[in-house]
Amino acid sequence: MHLQQRINAFVKLGDFLSQFSNEIIQKKETIEYNDLFFEGFKHQLKLAEESNSWFTKENMAFAIKGWADSLTSEKLDKWLSPYNILLKEPKLVAIIMAGNIPLVGFHDFLSVLISGHHALVKQSSNDKYLLPYLAKYLEFVEPEFKGTITFAEDKLEHFDAVIATGSNNTARYFEYYFKHKPSIIRNNRNSIAVLNGQETLEDMQALSEDIFRYYGLGCRNVSKLYVPKDYNFDLFFQAMYHWHSIIEKAKYANNYDYNKAVYIMSEFDMLENGFLMIKEDSSAVSPIATVFYEYYENSIELKQKLEQQKESIQCIVSKGFVQNEIAFGYTQKPQLWDYADDVDSIEFLLAI
Numbered sequence: 001m002h003l004q005q006r007i008n009a010f011v012k013l014g015d016f017l018s019q020f021s022n023e024i025i026q027k028k029e030t031i032e033y034n035d036l037f038f039e040g041f042k043h044q045l046k047l048a049e050e051s052n053s054w055f056t057k058e059n060m061a062f063a064i065k066g067w068a069d070s071l072t073s074e075k076l077d078k079w080l081s082p083y084n085i086l087l088k089e090p091k092l093v094a095i096i097m098a099g100n101i102p103l104v105g106f107h108d109f110l111s112v113l114i115s116g117h118h119a120l121v122k123q124s125s126n127d128k129y130l131l132p133y134l135a136k137y138l139e140f141v142e143p144e145f146k147g148t149i150t151f152a153e154d155k156l157e158h159f160d161a162v163i164a165t166g167s168n169n170t171a172r173y174f175e176y177y178f179k180h181k182p183s184i185i186r187n188n189r190n191s192i193a194v195l196n197g198q199e200t201l202e203d204m205q206a207l208s209e210d211i212f213r214y215y216g217l218g219c220r221n222v223s224k225l226y227v228p229k230d231y232n233f234d235l236f237f238q239a240m241y242h243w244h245s246i247i248e249k250a251k252y253a254n255n256y257d258y259n260k261a262v263y264i265m266s267e268f269d270m271l272e273n274g275f276l277m278i279k280e281d282s283s284a285v286s287p288i289a290t291v292f293y294e295y296y297e298n299s300i301e302l303k304q305k306l307e308q309q310k311e312s313i314q315c316i317v318s319k320g321f322v323q324n325e326i327a328f329g330y331t332q333k334p335q336l337w338d339y340a341d342d343v344d345s346i347e348f349l350l351a352i
Contacts, residue, residue, distance in 0.1 A: 001144040003085050006114050007076050009142035014071025016137055020045065021065035023057050033140050041133055048102065048129040053251045055102050055127070059214050062332070063102040070336055079336035080114065083346055087116040090148070091160035091352055096174070098165045099124025101214045103131065107336070108163045108345065113138075115349040118148040120159050161352045163345065182352045186341050190284045191315035191331055192224040194302065197231055199328075203319065204239030206329030210317055211276075212243045213332045215252055216288055219314045219340070220331040223286040225278070225293040226302060237273050247275035256289035284312060314341070 016031050020041065027038055048055045069075075093112045097105030105123070109131065112119045123131065135149045156162075161182040164174040171187035178185070193207055210222040227233075247253050260277060263270050270279040270290075281292040296302040303322060306313065318325045339345055 001116070001142070003080070003114075003116070005142055005144065006116070007073065007080075009138055009145065010071050010076060010110065010114065011073050012141040013134060013138055014068050016041075017064050017071070017134075018068040021061055021068045023061045033137065036140070037133075037137050041130075041137075044129045044133045048127070051129070052099075052126050053249075054100075054215055054217060056249070060102045060130075062213065066333060067103065067106060075336055076114070080346070083350060085115055085346075085350065087350070090117050092118045092120055092158065093349065093352075094120045094122065094152075094156045094159040094162040094164075096122045096156075096162065096164035096166065097124055097127070097131075099126030099128075100217045100219075102127060104218070105165065106131065107340070108165075109135075110336075111345045111349060112163070113145070113148065115346055117349055117352075119150070120156060121149070121151050122156055123151065161349075163348075165340075182348070184343055184345060184348055186343075188285070189219045189312055189314040189341065190223045191220050191317065191326075192226060192284065192306070192313060193222045193317040193328075194226045194296075194306075194321045194325075195228070195231065196299075196319070196321070197228050199235070199319065201235060201239055203328045204236055205242065206327075207317065208240050208243055209329045210326075210331040211240070211291060212246055215246070215249075216286075218332065220334065222315075222317055222331065223291060224284045225291060226296050227293055229295050229297050231295070233271060233278065236278075237271075240273065240276055244273075244275050252289060255287065259287045259290055284309070 012032055016037065019026055019028055019031065019038065025042060027034065045060055048060065049057060095105060095108045095112060097108070104127065109119055109121065121131070132151050139145045139149070159181070162178045163184045164178065165186040166174060168187045171185050174183070174185045191210070193210065207222065214221065216223060247256060256275060260272065263277065263279065268279060270277050275289070277290045278293055279290060280294065282294060283292060286292040299321070306316065315326045315331045316322055316324070317328060317331060319328065
């Protein structure tokens, strides 16, 4: 199968997904095989929401919109143009996926197939309904994909390379278990925001998207703030308020109540507004419904500190602080070429 055939198939998949990229689903008459797949994917979305209460209609629509917007000829061509994608022989690449946000492993799935390899997918039980259905759609719009995609329930066997995502503990297991295979092993990372006190209300409202989207469960969610000494949090809390309805989600509310009780019983100092707590803490990993913060006095020293911690940081959100910063509100809108952990998966796949 030629590269252009694979690109064309994913463009058609993007068109299919565009029907589900809003909370109000709208069927389009121009989509190939829609009569076969449209109602079925609606059912898969329903199953995903029922099996994982973090996967709300809003968050699934947001994730799907991101992929519908990315799977265009223009963006796929731009992404792939630096590479010479000519494989002599396809390899079987195992993909072990996380399940913290909807379709979180789709980029790895796309990368393996678009590079010409075959995919052996091990899904998380938290996100097991959407991708197999989309893979079936791919096989219909491009029959040469048949036989190149396998979903595994049990032990992974007979693969040539692996891309695995998990916690710090599972990453150590992966590194040992896959030590004789070419691999990309990803572990826990978190995202931070560096504020200078000059941000506008619009900046802070955009930052709220980076904090609350997917309930803060993604590695690209901001879980830690660095703020100047004597920073006033009034504007921050004002900007966060339009997310106040998040507390109506039972699972989020339970986490908020639990963590608040722990902080109160432990006599920790914290500020809260009824749906979000902020706490001064040197850790970068904050619980759900909590954002940690830390003061800084010298931006140069802070840059040096963050450079030392770069292996645990996914994104830095700021305004004119560092070269590769993410603009406020854009952590959950990565481009195809924004690789997780800054590891170029296409380069890896072409080298195995």
